[in-house]
Amino acid sequence: MKINLQDIAYGRVRAPDLDLAEKFLLDFGMLRAQRTDTALYMRGYGTGHHLHVTELGSPGVASLAFSVESREDLERATHIPGASAIEDINEPGGGQRVRLTEFNGICIEMVSDVERVNPTAFQMRVMNTIAAPNNRMNDTTVMPRNPAHVHRIGHAVIGTPDIEDTTRWFTEHLGMLISDTVYEGQKDNVLGNFLRIDKGATPVDHHTVLIARAPTAGLHHLSFEVSDIDDVMIGHEFLNNAGYTHLWGVSRHVQGGQIADYWVDPFGVMFEHWTDSDRIDAHHPHRYLTDEESEGPWGQIVTPKFKYHRLTPQVPWTPAGLKGRA
Numbered sequence: 001m002k003i004n005l006q007d008i009a010y011g012r013v014r015a016p017d018l019d020l021a022e023k024f025l026l027d028f029g030m031l032r033a034q035r036t037d038t039a040l041y042m043r044g045y046g047t048g049h050h051l052h053v054t055e056l057g058s059p060g061v062a063s064l065a066f067s068v069e070s071r072e073d074l075e076r077a078t079h080i081p082g083a084s085a086i087e088d089i090n091e092p093g094g095g096q097r098v099r100l101t102e103f104n105g106i107c108i109e110m111v112s113d114v115e116r117v118n119p120t121a122f123q124m125r126v127m128n129t130i131a132a133p134n135n136r137m138n139d140t141t142v143m144p145r146n147p148a149h150v151h152r153i154g155h156a157v158i159g160t161p162d163i164e165d166t167t168r169w170f171t172e173h174l175g176m177l178i179s180d181t182v183y184e185g186q187k188d189n190v191l192g193n194f195l196r197i198d199k200g201a202t203p204v205d206h207h208t209v210l211i212a213r214a215p216t217a218g219l220h221h222l223s224f225e226v227s228d229i230d231d232v233m234i235g236h237e238f239l240n241n242a243g244y245t246h247l248w249g250v251s252r253h254v255q256g257g258q259i260a261d262y263w264v265d266p267f268g269v270m271f272e273h274w275t276d277s278d279r280i281d282a283h284h285p286h287r288y289l290t291d292e293e294s295e296g297p298w299g300q301i302v303t304p305k306f307k308y309h310r311l312t313p314q315v316p317w318t319p320a321g322l323k324g325r326a
């Protein structure tokens with residue numbers, strides 16, 4: 001029976017210095033939700049309790065979390081091979097979870113009833129356009145040179161030597177749909193599959209997971225939505241002035257249509273700011289595109305340092321207090 005996926009919820013990584021982790025995430029445009037001696041929970045300006053967890057430890061990706069609509073969906077998830085039982089999340093935000101293991105061994109948390117929070121208000125300039133020239137009438141606000149404003153997590157990209165089996169894991173067990181396949185030469189020489197959530201006639205982001213070809217398995221990047229193109233550029237200037245490493249962008253993509261900009265945190269994990277994704281429903285056809293057709297209409301052409309960025313390796317993860325249990 002189909003599991004009703006709601007969205008990607010958060011990424012959980014490990015880093016050896018929580019102060020440094022927090023400094024980057026604040027500069028990237030997140031807000032602190034909570035911090036303990038061993039873990040940092042960061043949120044955005046939207047309603048998610050947290051979008052990113054950093055646990056103290058050697059750098060690596062511990063899990064990717066997806067929210068489901070109800071406890072019944074968690075019950076269904078327990079029937080997926082290798083699933084844990086339903087367990088309480090003994091962390092800030094609470095809720096319940098089933099732990100799964102995807103094809104490459106990365107822990108997938110299916111979560112339900114995690115606390116929602118009130119959005120944090122902030123002011124963005126509305127854009128005047130030819131079609132709507134007075135959107136910003138009598139508003140002469142000047143945006144300060146601050147970090148961008150992260151609203152929500154958008155997608156995760158998993159690199160793997162085995163695209164086919166990894167894609168099958170997400171389509172069979174989580175019911176995800178393939179939006180676009182990128183290939184080189186023959187159609188079966190797949191470089192990447194962009195997967196979206198199946199919500200029937202309800203529009204969703206073009207992709208919530210991307211499975212990309214890589215020599216080893218690991219996390220390629222985590223992606224976070226900001227307000228608009230102004231916000232992407234505000235974030236770009238701020239991170240650039242703060243001396244962080246930039247990998248690619250600002251550019252508009254073909255697969256998903258987003259405006260995107262890519263950065264690296266102090267531990268080598270890649271982060272993306274994006275805005276303006278294509279929104280499609282479950283009836284949208286599966287599209288095949290070559291690598292050459294994947295060059296967007298404007299912005300920097302994809303860089304080798306983005307393409308060949310070292311994947312963040314997976315680290316085995318068992319929730320605190322459950323050590324030794326399945």
Ligand SMILES: [Fe+2]
Pocket residue numbers: 155157221223272
């Ligand atoms: Fe991305």
